[in-house]
Amino acid sequence: MSQNTRYSGYTNITFDTPAPHVLRLTLNKPDTLNSLDALGHRELAEVWKEIDTDPDVSAVILCGAGRGFSAGGDFDMIQEMMDHHDARARIWREARDLVYNIIDCSKPIVSAIHGPAVGAGLVAALLSDISIAANNAKIVDGHTRLGVAAGDHAAIIWPLLCGMAKAKYYLMLCEPLTGQKAEEIGLISLAVDESEVQDKALEVAKKLAAGAPSAIRWTKYALNNWLRQAGPIFDTSLALEMLGFAGPEVKEGLLSLQERRKPVFSQSSVI
Template sequence: MSDRYAVYDRLKFDYPAERVLRMTFDRPQTFNSVDAETHTQMTDVWRDIDRDPNVNAVIVTGAGKAFSAGGDFGLIESLTGNFDQVMATWKEAKDLVYNIINCNKPIISAINGPAAGAGLVVGILADISIAGKKAKIVDGHPRLGVAAGDVAPIIWPLLCGMAKAKYYLLTCRAISGEEADRIGLVSMCVEDEVLQDTAIEIASELANGAQSAIRWTKYSLNNWLRQAGPIFDTSTALEMLGFMGEDVKEGVASHREKRKPNFRKDCPI
């Protein structure tokens, strides 16, 4: 294992095939939830992957029964009402998305089980996304009391259309792997027992293909996302603004107490 990945102790790395790097969210005891340090590491790692001459393709997956449960409550509560922390997280959230978009290596996500929040950013933004049938995809930002930020507003409408994107992002309804495949939110859905093998097969094919052609194709296609940068920047800023309000406190409390939230009914906008 290259020393360049030794600093990323919240992530696990291995090489399942020649010139294929697999990165695994490795907090199975919390369904691979993302704390502050994990968020920083999953933001920064893409620059090292981009510069790694020994890697031609990347697989991203989760340890245990989940891909990633998203930001943990400790991270969310550290943001609430904390202007400096919100600003730092806004920058990091932008860097995460742009670092993935600009990474020159093709990224394949193997979405096993629940996928939400910051982890879902990687899963959906991957160049080829493969969901197992037990995958459960959900963007739950409004249910938490903040606007849907991360990467959803710039890529969900491209993948599954505006009507489906609005339906799922406004209602926070979960999407199965098969339904995500049907509406075009992921590249494909496979049986759970062949998920990793399918990801390795595709990654190996890309790792052994014409590298300049593959990387330039990715770069060109990602200009659809780059030109939508202002949409992303605005959505993420509005998400961060929500952490300065009261609804997010009720959102977190309702999650902890496993009840329906009681958000304020009036809104000044």
């Protein structure tokens, strides 16, 4: 295993090379379940462009340090989006770039998911080409619980992976899924015991790195045209999510999360 100095400027993500031509990205704020602040959100959005042009990388692993994969955006970033138009505009662009940069990254990406997987971390996990989760991982898209539309990545890929009926059920109700359940409905590629997640992700990444690079990358490119075709659907969902951050429901959603209680949403604001 070796360190990769090309990516030394990142603060929320650490990088190493566990096998030849395999780059491993670790979301590395374990004290906060790898939550993403404003800088971390930007780093996660932009890193894929650099990986795409890195001649030493043939496959990528994405994982999280400590007890979980990622708790998503932190409360400070959410509050900033609620308070400032400029922050919403900035996060809109980064959230858009996160999705499209992963889709357009030519290198195959393997996600290794354990513990909670939420928010922008979940975006990267589910948009990865091969997603491997612990059987007991907790996957949840928490947007409507927060009081905003399910933007991020949900509309572009959940219906394609698990079907419209399941997508609506889990996205509208914010029902959590275990890794085992996510595999059953087709949301992820594979579920294994938690102790096997990292080894399985490395095994898969090594196979990808040893494969025919053009054939694998061109296969990814062609398959991802399904996602590019759904771009207008994603753009709409993301715009509606950002609109929600300027509305009243997210204030109650955030407050209820901070107070660790169920939200009580007013029906008078329904449009």
